[in-house]
Structures are given as structure tokens and as C-alpha cells.
Amino acid sequence: MGIARKPVAWGLLAALLLAVLVGALAARYVWNETLRQAGIEELEWQGLDLSLHGVSVETLTLTQSLPTRNVEFLGRELVVDWQWPDWGDGWVPRLQAATAEYLDVNWSTKPGEKPAIQAQPAARTLPELPTWLPAEIRVQQFEASVPCETGQCPLSGSVLVHGTPTDHIKVQATLSHPWPVPGVGRIKGNLDVDLAAEQGQCHPQRLQADLELSHPAAWAQALPEQVQPESLTLAIRSTQETPPAAAGSPLSASEGNDSPGLLPLNVSLKSHGGADVSVDSHLAVTTGAPWAVRLGKTQVEASLPQLVAGGWSLRQPRVRTTVSGWLDMTAASLTLAKPTTLHAASLSSLSESTVNDVSVANLNVRLAGASFEASYQQEPFVLKTLELSGPLTVKAGQVQHPQLQPQAWAFDGNLDSNLSKTHVKGLLRAGSGTTANLDVDVPYQGAVQLNGRMRVSGEDEAEALSRIFTEWPPLLDVSGGTVSTDVSFRQSLPQAKVQSPRVVAKLTFTQWSGLYDRTSWEGVNGTVDVRLQDEQLSIDTPELTVEQVNPGLPLGPLQLAGNYQAPLAQLSGGTLTFEQAVIQALGGEVHIQPGSWDLSQAPVTIPVELQQLSLARLLQLYPAEGLAGTGILSGTVPVLFDPATGVEIDRGRIDALKPGGRLQLTAERLQALASQNETMKVVARALEDFHYSVLDSGINYDDDGTLVLSLHLKGRNPDVGDGRPVVLNINLEENIPALLKSLQLSGNVSERVKERVRKLLERRQQKSDD
Numbered sequence: 001m002g003i004a005r006k007p008v009a010w011g012l013l014a015a016l017l018l019a020v021l022v023g024a025l026a027a028r029y030v031w032n033e034t035l036r037q038a039g040i041e042e043l044e045w046q047g048l049d050l051s052l053h054g055v056s057v058e059t060l061t062l063t064q065s066l067p068t069r070n071v072e073f074l075g076r077e078l079v080v081d082w083q084w085p086d087w088g089d090g091w092v093p094r095l096q097a098a099t100a101e102y103l104d105v106n107w108s109t110k111p112g113e114k115p116a117i118q119a120q121p122a123a124r125t126l127p128e129l130p131t132w133l134p135a136e137i138r139v140q141q142f143e144a145s146v147p148c149e150t151g152q153c154p155l156s157g158s159v160l161v162h163g164t165p166t167d168h169i170k171v172q173a174t175l176s177h178p179w180p181v182p183g184v185g186r187i188k189g190n191l192d193v194d195l196a197a198e199q200g201q202c203h204p205q206r207l208q209a210d211l212e213l214s215h216p217a218a219w220a221q222a223l224p225e226q227v228q229p230e231s232l233t234l235a236i237r238s239t240q241e242t243p244p245a246a247a248g249s250p251l252s253a254s255e256g257n258d259s260p261g262l263l264p265l266n267v268s269l270k271s272h273g274g275a276d277v278s279v280d281s282h283l284a285v286t287t288g289a290p291w292a293v294r295l296g297k298t299q300v301e302a303s304l305p306q307l308v309a310g311g312w313s314l315r316q317p318r319v320r321t322t323v324s325g326w327l328d329m330t331a332a333s334l335t336l337a338k339p340t341t342l343h344a345a346s347l348s349s350l351s352e353s354t355v356n357d358v359s360v361a362n363l364n365v366r367l368a369g370a371s372f373e374a375s376y377q378q379e380p381f382v383l384k385t386l387e388l389s390g391p392l393t394v395k396a397g398q399v400q401h402p403q404l405q406p407q408a409w410a411f412d413g414n415l416d417s418n419l420s421k422t423h424v425k426g427l428l429r430a431g432s433g434t435t436a437n438l439d440v441d442v443p444y445q446g447a448v449q450l451n452g453r454m455r456v457s458g459e460d461e462a463e464a465l466s467r468i469f470t471e472w473p474p475l476l477d478v479s480g481g482t483v484s485t486d487v488s489f490r491q492s493l494p495q496a497k498v499q500s501p502r503v504v505a506k507l508t509f510t511q512w513s514g515l516y517d518r519t520s521w522e523g524v525n526g527t528v529d530v531r532l533q534d535e536q537l538s539i540d541t542p543e544l545t546v547e548q549v550n551p552g553l554p555l556g557p558l559q560l561a562g563n564y565q566a567p568l569a570q571l572s573g574g575t576l577t578f579e580q581a582v583i584q585a586l587g588g589e590v591h592i593q594p595g596s597w598d599l600s601q602a603p604v605t606i607p608v609e610l611q612q613l614s615l616a617r618l619l620q621l622y623p624a625e626g627l628a629g630t631g632i633l634s635g636t637v638p639v640l641f642d643p644a645t646g647v648e649i650d651r652g653r654i655d656a657l658k659p660g661g662r663l664q665l666t667a668e669r670l671q672a673l674a675s676q677n678e679t680m681k682v683v684a685r686a687l688e689d690f691h692y693s694v695l696d697s698g699i700n701y702d703d704d705g706t707l708v709l710s711l712h713l714k715g716r717n718p719d720v721g722d723g724r725p726v727v728l729n730i731n732l733e734e735n736i737p738a739l740l741k742s743l744q745l746s747g748n749v750s751e752r753v754k755e756r757v758r759k760l761l762e763r764r765q766q767k768s769d770d
Contacts, residue, residue: 044062528541638652
């Protein structure tokens with residue numbers, strides 16, 4: 001029997017050996033086929049140690065070749081530990097740790113294939129973690145060469161992931177060489193983050209990062225060239241203190257059980273090249289969806305040598321602001337606190353037009369206290385609403401413009417801006433002391449609207465106003481009263497078909513008094529309306545009164561109503577209309593009959609009516625001693641007016657009203673006349689006390705100021721020739737400007753007028769002496 005069992009045993013042993021050999025051959029075939037299908041051309045290892053609780057390899061080398069890529073892998077001191085589940089919990093071991101002392105990966109794409117790393121849409125939630133991940137993953141040092149947008153890019157550093165998918169994860173990573181991130185740029189630095197994993201979701205609990213971004217991606221090209229950064233540095237540190245919630249912030253509810261928590265951070269961001277930007281912020285971010293940021297005290301500073309935009313140049317602009325508030329995926333609310341300023345050494349226009357030749361030195365803009373509100377949608381990004389409102393202060397150390405005298409300016413008011421328009425309202429103050437209320441409305445489609453209001457009272461305020469404009473009349477002095485100005489300016493935007501501006505101004509005079517050249521006035525009251533539209537200028541006064549005008553003889557009161565309309569291209573060629581023009585003079589009045597005159601057809605004839613002027617008052621004002629008389633004068637004087645040459649009178653007529661009057665010249669004034677002959681002696685004696693019944697005169701006046709009177713007198717002297725009738729024809733010539741100067745020196749005018757006349761005569765005397 002024993003001999004019979006031995007052949008059976010040997011047979012079973014042979015079958016077992018054969019099965020093992022066949023299994024080994026089959027396993028080798030399967031192994032090689034698996035490697036071939038995976039594209040693994042080379043797989044070698046040294047120092048393999050396999051146990052029930054893990055596997056370790058001293059060196060592992062792998063070469064893979066697929067149709068789209070080649071991969072070369074080298075690993076040293078690779079260790080994977082696992083733990084078997086308890087009885088009844090399955091048979092698959094649970095990975096505990098995976099560590100490597102050194103990894104070297106060379107990943108390259110085949111020619112014609114796109115890089116494996118492509119830009120992906122931003123995720124709104126952190127990715128779910130596989131449940132099979134080990135509790136600890138550690139790579140002490142790795143080096144890699146992987147495909148990127150620029151070809152092959154090096155990547156090196158270290159990685160530490162510590163935790164479990166249902167506990168906490170700690171990730172430490174170091175990028176010692178710049179790594180290209182699609183859509184961002186090249187990043188290098190250190191990252192240390194603690195994550196809480198719950199139901200496959202990761203929630204950051206602590207974050208520390210020191211990152212540097214170089215070669216920014218296309219997003220930087222969208223910025224103005226002057227502010228495009230060359231590099232950015234970012235430092236992030238976790239903190240224990242959470243910034244307070246802003247009023248109305250939805251993040252005030254983020255501490256509830258159903259909302260993600262907040263991770264407080266201190267963030268510092270700096271840019272280099274282009275604009276120097278510095279951001280230091282104490283903030284808190286939600287640790288899960290919905291994503292949101294609560295901003296505590298956030299300080300932003302930015303500066304650059306020069307900024308050119310929109311036809312303007314800012315030299316050495318510097319921005320400082322302190323911001324707080326919140327923002328999430330659909331809205332933002334920010335408050336600008338002190339300091340929030342824009343400072344520039346100078347602001348100048350790049351326009352070649354002299355009208356826009358403006359330069360501002362030492363410009364300061366303050367927006368502290370303003371609020372910013374916005375709402376938007378993602379994918380694609382659409383800005384739904386935007387509002388910026390709050391106090392606005394602008395100060396300029398000096399403003400230079402061809403029409404303005406250089407001086408400081410300041411504006412204090414409020415700003416209200418949204419997606420459709422910007423509205424600014426406040427008080428504008430010049431360095432001279434003049435103030436104006438401004439109300440500016442700038443719609444982004446339509447027309448710019450500016451409303452201004454200014455009130456000038458008294459000599460001091462008028463003098464302050466005169467120190468604003470370069471073209472202020474140097475001979476204009478204001479001594480009293482008030483002028484109120486309301487101005488409305490409307491200008492279409494450049495894209496509009498009609499771009500001509502519209503200006504409407506209303507000037508209101510109240511007891512306004514002053515002096516222009518050698519003519520003084522008192523008590524101006526009334527309104528003047530000015531309109532500029534469609535290249536047409538219109539000046540209208542419904543009623544303007546002047547208590548007195550004194551060019552050398554007192555006239556007034558004056559009542560005036562009328563208008564003037566002219567094209568801007570020919571301001572002196574418009575239409576002049578008088579509805580009322582009356583001035584009291586010499587006990588009577590001078591008036592112009594209502595009518596219109598086209599000055600483009602100059603000279604035009606404007607009939608001036610003289611009614612019941614007192615000859616006695618006229619002779620009292622005439623600067624000659626021994627001359628007196630009585631009588632009432634009326635007549636018509638056709639005034640020829642040409643804006644280019646001035647005023648002329650051609651064949652005017654003045655007559656004395658019945659019953660006439662008297663003319664008296666003293667003997668001393670008539671001695672030269674009486675010495676000529678006997679006839680002139682009789683005339684001289686008659687004029688000592690001449691009772692006239694007829695006095696009429698022709699009047700002519702040339703543009704050189706010469707007045708010629710052709711007098712015709714009929715009357716008698718009771719003491720001469722038994723009172724026989726005498727007819728006299730006398731031609732008188734007088735230089736009116738010289739006569740007015742004489743009246744101004746001797747008459748009842750202000751000392752300022754007399755002083756101006758004296759200086760004028762002195763200058764003329766000096767020229768004649770030269």
C-alpha cells in the first residue's frame with residue numbers, strides 16, 4: 001500500500017508544480033500586457049520590502065510612452081502604509097500614509113498635442129476629496145518638468161498633506177521656481193493651509209502664504225499701460241480677531257449653524273513696476289459656499305510717476321484710501337473712510353486748443369465718508385447696478401487758464417454717481433474769496449448740465465471777482481449794490497449729433513453802483529437774460545433802471561427794455577431792439593422810439609427824441625463863467641451808429657419851445673466880439689440880455705468827437721436900439737470828449753473820476769513833450 005501511494009503523491013506534486021509554473025507564466029503575461037496597455041516601457045525597482053501593513057521601495061524608475069505624452073518617473077525611499085479593516089468591515093485595506101524622500105517627474109507632450117494643463121472655469125466650491133486618500137501624504141522634495149503655455153516649465157518644492165477625509169487636513173507646499181498658472185501668471189512661494197474635511201468637502205481653518213507673481217497674464221494687459229504691474233507679492237496670515245460686521249452686511253448671519261464660518265486673515269499685497277500699489281487688509285472670508293468677504297480696515301496706496309488718460313496728464317499721482325465693508329458673489333458694499341485722497345503734483349490738458357489749455361498744480365481730491373454699492377452677476381460677468389455717493393472735496397494749489405488769473409481754487413460738496421450719470425453739487429471758492437454754488441449733472445448718454453449761482457455784493461466782493469478773470473475790464477470799479485447770477489450750461493456729449501453748447505444766464509442787479517472809465521452810475525436795478533444756443537447769442541432785459549449816469553453831467557433815471565441778437569461768428573452784426581429807452585436829462589427826457597435795427601447793415605440811423613430840456617440847467621453845467629439863460633428845448637437827433645466806427649449825428653434839430661427865453665453873456669465875455677466892428681458891438685450889447693422868441697439849431701457830430709451847432713436866434717434886448725428885433729446866426733464848434741473831461745474836473749463827480757481825468761491829461765502832456 002505504501003508503495004502504491006507514492007506514485008500518487010509524486011503525481012500531485014508534479015501537477016502542483018505545473019500549475020504554479022503555468023500561473024507564473026500567466027501572471028507574467030498579464031503583468032506585461034498591463035504594462036503594455038499602460039504604455040509603460042520600463043519599470044524597475046530596488047530594495048522592495050512588502051509586508052501585511054505596507055510596502056517600501058528604495059528606488060523606483062518608470063518610463064511611460066502614450067500617444068499623447070511621455071512620462072519619466074524616479075522615486076526614492078517610497079513608503080506606503082495601510083491598515084486592514086476590522087472583521088466584518090470589508091476586506092480592502094485603508095491607506096494610512098504615503099511618503100517619499102525624493103520625486104523626479106518629467107512629463108512632456110507629443111508634437112502636435114496641446115498641453116495637458118488647460119485653464120478651467122473658476123470653481124464655486126472646493127472639490128470633493130476621494131475617501132481612499134491616506135491620512136498623511138509627504139514629499140520632502142520634488143522636481144518636475146511639465147507642459148505649460150510656454151512649453152516645458154520646471155516645478156520644484158515639497159508637499160505635506162496631513163489628516164483624513166473626515167477629519168483635518170494640513171497642506172504645506174513650496175514652489176521654489178515660478179510656476180505658470182493659466183490666466184494668472186507665474187507663481188512661486190510657500191503655502192501652508194489647514195483644512196477641515198466634512199462629508200467630502202474641505203473648509204479652510206488656517207492659511208499662511210508667501211507668494212510672488214511674475215509675468216502677469218492677459219488680465220494685466222487690460223489695464224492702462226502706465227499701471228501694468230511687472231510683479232506682485234502676496235502675504236497672507238491667519239489671525240484670531242474677526243473684523244466687525246458692517247451695517248446691512250449679509251455676512252452678519254454667517255455665524256449661524258446653516259452658514260459657512262469665517263476665516264479671519266491679514267493680507268498684504270504689493271505690486272512692482274508700473275504703478276506701485278500696496279494693500280494691507282484685515283478681512284474674513286467664508287470657509288465654504290456661498291463665498292463672501294468681510295473687509296475690516298483695508299488700506300490701499302498707489303502711486304506712479306505719470307498717468308495719461310482721456311486727454312489729460314497727471315504728474316506724480318498718489319492715491320490713499322481706507323475701505324471697509326463686504327462683497328460676495330452678487331453684490332458689494334464698501335465705505336471709504338479717512339484718509340481717502342487723490343493727490344497729484346500737477347494736472348494738465350494735452351489738447352492743442354488754447355480754450356482747453358488748463359493746468360492745475362498741487363491737486364487734492366478727498367472722498368472720505370463716501371459709500372460704494374454694486375450688484376452684478378457671474379458667468380458671464382454683468383454689472384447690474386453701481387452707486388458711489390458721499391462728500392467730495394477738491395483743492396487746487398493753483399489753476400492756470402488763458403481766461404483766468406492764476407490762483408488757488410477749492411470745491412466742497414457731494415458726489416452721486418451711478419451707471420447712468422454723475423451728479424456733483426456744492427460750493428466753489430476762488431483764492432480771491434469769490435464763491436459760486438455749482439450743480440453739475442453728467443449723464444453718460446445725453447447732455448452735460450451745469451447750473452451755477454453766484455452773488456456779488458459791495459466793493460470788496462466785486463474786487464475779489466475782478467481778480468479771477470484776465471479779461472476783467474481794468475477801468476471797471478464797483479462801489480456798491482448786488483449782482484446775482486444764475487447760469488445754466490448744457491453741452492452734448494461727443495457722440496451726439498448736435499454738440500453746440502447752450503448757455504442760459506440771468507443777471508439780477510440790486511442798487512448796483514460803480515464806475516467805468518470816467519462814467520459813474522448809481523442804483524442799477526433789474527434783470528438781464530443772456531442765452532447762447534445754436535451759435536446764436538441773445539441778450540434781453542425786460543426792465544432795467546438806473547437812478548443816475550454821470551459821464552460829466554448827471555443824467556437819470558434811465559429806463560431800458562430791449563434785446564440784442566447776433567450770430568457768434570459776427571457778434572457786432574446782430575439785431576438791436578428797443579422796446580423802451582428813456583432817460584431823464586436837464587429837467588426833461590431823452591428817449592428812443594421802439595424799433596429794431598439790423599447792425600449788419602451798419603451804419604443804422606436811430607432817431608433820438610429830446611423833450612423839454614432846460615436850457616438854464618445846460619448852461620449851468622457848461623464850464624464857462626458869465627453865461628446864463630432860460631428856455632425849454634425839444635428836438636430830434638438822428639444818431640448814425642456803426643459798431644466799427646462809433647456814433648455820428650447828421651442834421652439833427654433842436655428848437656426852443658414858445659414863448660422862448662433869455663440868453664445872458666457878461667460884458668467881459670463879449671469884449672473880443674465887440675472890438676471887431678460897430679455891428680458886432682451892437683450884437684455884443686444885445687447878447688448881454690437877449691430875449692429870444694425863436695431859438696433853433698442844426699446839430700452835426702463827427703466820429704472824432706467834434707460837435708457843430710448852427711444856431712438861429714430871433715429876439716431883442718430891451719436896452720439896445722429901443723428893443724428892435726435882432727436876428728442872429730451863430731456857428732459853434734465844441735470837442736465833446738474834451739468838454740466832458742472839463743466837466744468831470746469841474747463838475748459834481750466823484751474824486752475817482754477826477755483822478756482818472758487828471759492822469760489821462762498828464763499822460764497826454766508827457767507824450768506831447770516827448
